[in-house]
Amino acid sequence: MKLPHMYRPGDLIEVFYTMPYGLDNGQERLDLLGDRWLLCPTTMLGTNRPRTGWTERWLPATVIDAPNVSSGTQGSIRFRWDVHMWFDWASGERIDMSDPGALFDVAPVTRVRPRSRNWNLSPANSGRGIPALGGTELHIGGVPVSVSFIVFRWGAAKIPIQYDAHSWGRTEGSTVSARFVQLFFNRAVAPRLNFDYEVLTVFVQHSDEFVGISPEFLASMCSGRHIAALYFLWPIQGQQTYGDKISCTAAYVDANPFFELVARMESAGIPTRWPHHSHLWKCLTSKEWVPHMSVVPKYHVPLTTRVPKSLVISNPLNAARQAIATLWQLQKEKRADDSYIGPAHSDWTPGGTAERVVAKLGYSYEGVDVKMVQGEYALSDALYSLTTQQGYTNDCVYVQQRVHRVDLEARCFVLGGEVVETLYTRFARIDRGGYVRDYEKAHSAEEAMRDWFYNDQTAWQKAMEHITALTRRWYVWMLAQSAEPTVSVRIDYMLERVGPGQADVWTGEVGEQGYSMGGIDPVIVFSSVLDSISEDLCQRHAPNGFSGPRDGPPGKRPHREGH
Numbered sequence: 001m002k003l004p005h006m007y008r009p010g011d012l013i014e015v016f017y018t019m020p021y022g023l024d025n026g027q028e029r030l031d032l033l034g035d036r037w038l039l040c041p042t043t044m045l046g047t048n049r050p051r052t053g054w055t056e057r058w059l060p061a062t063v064i065d066a067p068n069v070s071s072g073t074q075g076s077i078r079f080r081w082d083v084h085m086w087f088d089w090a091s092g093e094r095i096d097m098s099d100p101g102a103l104f105d106v107a108p109v110t111r112v113r114p115r116s117r118n119w120n121l122s123p124a125n126s127g128r129g130i131p132a133l134g135g136t137e138l139h140i141g142g143v144p145v146s147v148s149f150i151v152f153r154w155g156a157a158k159i160p161i162q163y164d165a166h167s168w169g170r171t172e173g174s175t176v177s178a179r180f181v182q183l184f185f186n187r188a189v190a191p192r193l194n195f196d197y198e199v200l201t202v203f204v205q206h207s208d209e210f211v212g213i214s215p216e217f218l219a220s221m222c223s224g225r226h227i228a229a230l231y232f233l234w235p236i237q238g239q240q241t242y243g244d245k246i247s248c249t250a251a252y253v254d255a256n257p258f259f260e261l262v263a264r265m266e267s268a269g270i271p272t273r274w275p276h277h278s279h280l281w282k283c284l285t286s287k288e289w290v291p292h293m294s295v296v297p298k299y300h301v302p303l304t305t306r307v308p309k310s311l312v313i314s315n316p317l318n319a320a321r322q323a324i325a326t327l328w329q330l331q332k333e334k335r336a337d338d339s340y341i342g343p344a345h346s347d348w349t350p351g352g353t354a355e356r357v358v359a360k361l362g363y364s365y366e367g368v369d370v371k372m373v374q375g376e377y378a379l380s381d382a383l384y385s386l387t388t389q390q391g392y393t394n395d396c397v398y399v400q401q402r403v404h405r406v407d408l409e410a411r412c413f414v415l416g417g418e419v420v421e422t423l424y425t426r427f428a429r430i431d432r433g434g435y436v437r438d439y440e441k442a443h444s445a446e447e448a449m450r451d452w453f454y455n456d457q458t459a460w461q462k463a464m465e466h467i468t469a470l471t472r473r474w475y476v477w478m479l480a481q482s483a484e485p486t487v488s489v490r491i492d493y494m495l496e497r498v499g500p501g502q503a504d505v506w507t508g509e510v511g512e513q514g515y516s517m518g519g520i521d522p523v524i525v526f527s528s529v530l531d532s533i534s535e536d537l538c539q540r541h542a543p544n545g546f547s548g549p550r551d552g553p554p555g556k557r558p559h560r561e562g563h
């Protein structure tokens, strides 16, 4: 590395630019042109949707002045960017080039190196005759790197990503948040790849934008030996609305046009590395696996059927009656098949109380469309209200037998087929609308057993044995879903102590990456995601397992440092 004092004003350099990741929970200052400068190769990529440009990359610059000799390797270098097409991703405004200081910036010397030969800049890029208007930078070239990440994230800053730190991890935020993306790059990518990567980010604010994206064009801008796509968005079956009483939720995108884009990206040979290859992602997030596997007793999925939307719309009560009758029949068939005795304590008994069911929707997150009800009238209300929510386009409702009493849930983080961590949680309350409320986490397995499982060690032991056996089965099932072993999933089991020394364990959810990571260090998962990109990345582990934040502040937006 060249020491700071060895740089002279006028030296041609490359600087690793990092756009700050942004702020969640409505804290982005939209009234100010802020730390949001995105380098867009053409004007339209900066002004129009979806805004697309470089958020991390080596970029050409020229030294203005270097620090004095005494600062050793610690110093910073002041420089001028030799690329000009900077746009604010939130507003689409271009940096004001009439201000001569607009392109001045400062970076720690660790992010600076002498300019390589990989650039094809025009005279205008070298500070001579900077055009106040116009220009394109499609032709400028770029430094070859190991990996180009193409990141899709939420870009409607006025509809901020909101999360509460209790159900989502305090450090990482929700899995679509700026904080999460930041953690992915700062704690996993940067320590391992040491600036040997680049990030092209597509800021999406509406699902209509997907159709206009060309995967081949995005890939043609990249200089990485490997190109990997990361999607920090939540596909839903619903319309995005802005003019309604309540506007659409941040990062929710319409699954149809979205998965059509993901399929085109994959067809261009760009694998999805977050969260999963599209077929697996769809399988998990749609919940289609739930009714499929509910008829295979050894997977311990409560019996589930799907109720067609048209039947709900035309006669909800008939639809509810039919769903309940079907679940009775499924239960009868399951009991007749005595080859495997799964959990039985939640079975309905003829002549007993009205049937207890759970009605849920696929493509739904954070438990918002899961309603517990009892009996056909309550179910018909639930079916109708779930399918007729504003903007929803879901084509069916899942109706599932309800687990008699969920004492607690074991949320198992499964990495490479192994449970690496388990978080014990429960919902302390079901509200009047039938929704789960008051999420609680135990501090340890001992505490969960003592306080929530009647301190019954034998029952607890049995539950743990079920979890081990079930997780092995689910791992095999995952292999059948994707020939490439899945990096991670979170399997949620519902546990009930059904009698002294006895436990029923049910599979609640096999959750795609994008599950809440509260309870596990997300860097463990991120690191495995990087391993999955290529063999040569597997070899490049961070020195001493280092996973702390990278050195020095992130690259600054160009204009502020110039003043």
Ligand SMILES: Nc1ncnc2c1ncn2[C@@H]1O[C@H](COP(=O)(O)OP(=O)(O)O)[C@@H](O)[C@H]1O
Pocket: 302, 358, 360, 364, 365, 366, 367, 368, 369, 370, 400, 401, 402, 403, 404, 406, 409, 427, 436, 492, 494, 508, 509
């Ligand atoms: N069949 C069921 N019986 C009892 N409780 C259930 C059942 N299905 C879901 N729940 C409860 O509802 C919560 C949310 O359901 P889940 O299917 O995990 O939806 P989401 O994908 O939105 O998290 C679960 O954590 C569990 O507490």
Ligand SMILES: [Mg+2]
Pocket: 367, 492, 509
């Ligand atoms: Mg869940």
